[in-house]
Amino acid sequence: MSLLEARDLTIGYGHTTVADGVDLAIEPGTVTCLLGPNGIGKTTLFKTLMGLIPQLSGTIRLEGDEIAQLSRPRIARHIAYVPQAHPAEFTYTVLDLVVMGRTAYLGTFGAPKQTDYDAATAALEQLGISALAERDSTRISGGQRQLVLIARALAQQSRIVVMDEPTASLDLANRILVLDTVRNLAASGLAVVLSTHEPEHAFLVADQVAILGRDRFVTGPVADVLTPSQLSALYGLPLEVETTPSGRHVVGPAASDQIQP
Ligand SMILES: Nc1ncnc2c1ncn2[C@@H]1O[C@H](COP(=O)(O)OP(=O)(O)OP(=O)(O)O)[C@@H](O)[C@H]1O
Numbered sequence: 252m253s254l255l256e257a258r259d260l261t262i263g264y265g266h267t268t269v270a271d272g273v274d275l276a277i278e279p280g281t282v283t284c285l286l287g288p289n290g291i292g293k294t295t296l297f298k299t300l301m302g303l304i305p306q307l308s309g310t311i312r313l314e315g316d317e318i319a320q321l322s323r324p325r326i327a328r329h330i331a332y333v334p335q336a337h338p339a340e341f342t343y344t345v346l347d348l349v350v351m352g353r354t355a356y357l358g359t360f361g362a363p364k365q366t367d368y369d370a371a372t373a374a375l376e377q378l379g380i381s382a383l384a385e386r387d388s389t390r391i392s393g394g395q396r397q398l399v400l401i402a403r404a405l406a407q408q409s410r411i412v413v414m415d416e417p418t419a420s421l422d423l424a425n426r427i428l429v430l431d432t433v434r435n436l437a438a439s440g441l442a443v444v445l446s447t448h449e450p451e452h453a454f455l456v457a458d459q460v461a462i463l464g465r466d467r468f469v470t471g472p473v474a475d476v477l478t479p480s481q482l483s484a485l486y487g488l489p490l491e492v493e494t495t496p497s498g499r500h501v502v503g504p505a506a507s508d509q510i511q512p
Pocket of ligand 1: 264269287288289290291292293294295296
């Protein structure tokens with residue numbers, strides 16, 4: 252049984268379909284990368300998979316149970332969400348922000364206990380950011396904030412971590428740090444699902460790739476899905492995949508007179 256499984260899913264809002272024909276299985280110890288152009292429905296798919304918005308049709312099972320039948324705290328004990336990093340609004344310390352990952356374990360109006368602070372401290376240590384614990388979470392860099400949000404998800408001690416564009420707006424060093432963290436989480440047995448606009452990141456970390464295109468949803472191993480023809484169709488321009496001497500994959504325009512990003 253998969254940790255999370257979607258079958259023949261249609262996602263959207265009210266009477267508006269955003270995508271259909273979504274079949275996806277998430278397994279422990281793996282990284283799944285979701286790619287797709289802006290506005291295609293990646294965040295909508297994540298929110299639907301987490302039971303935050305209802306699917307229009309199809310089934311979603313979390314460890315075998317129909318997601319619509321599960322309470323929010325129960326889902327939160329299975330799936331942690333790392334949203335796109337927005338500037339913080341409230342002046343919590345980093346430690347208090349990470350402790351919020353424990354909400355699903357607290358009763359109604361329950362205050363965090365020592366075990367919750369221990370889990371938050373361990374998450375900060377795991378990401379190498381313990382030194383930030385007492386800092387004001389509104390006064391840290393964008394990269395540090397992304398790591399803090401990942402720490403909050405780790406404190407949740409769920410088996411699945413869903414990350415919405417976790418490397419967006421990060422500098423090169425922090426992108427590498429986040430991608431390393433993603434691989435390490437999968438190596439420790441978690442299932443990580445992340446969206447990205449960087450196909451190269453999928454080549455680096457993914458076991459499975461899902462692409463949400465204009466007319467279809469495709470999943471499979473990286474080498475099968477991230478082909479020049481699939482990528483070209485996905486982004487609507489001729490693309491090629493080059494392999495560097497060290498074995499890295501680089502995606503760029505096939506036309507030699509176009510700028511290589
Ligand atoms: N709450 C909402 N109600 C109605 N439509 C919405 C809502 N949120 C998003 N949409 C629409 O659903 C579509 C998919 O949006 P979504 O945010 O899921 O795309 P995305 O692939 O995550 O985009 P991006 O890569 O730009 O972040 C868009 O057309 C968007 O305008």
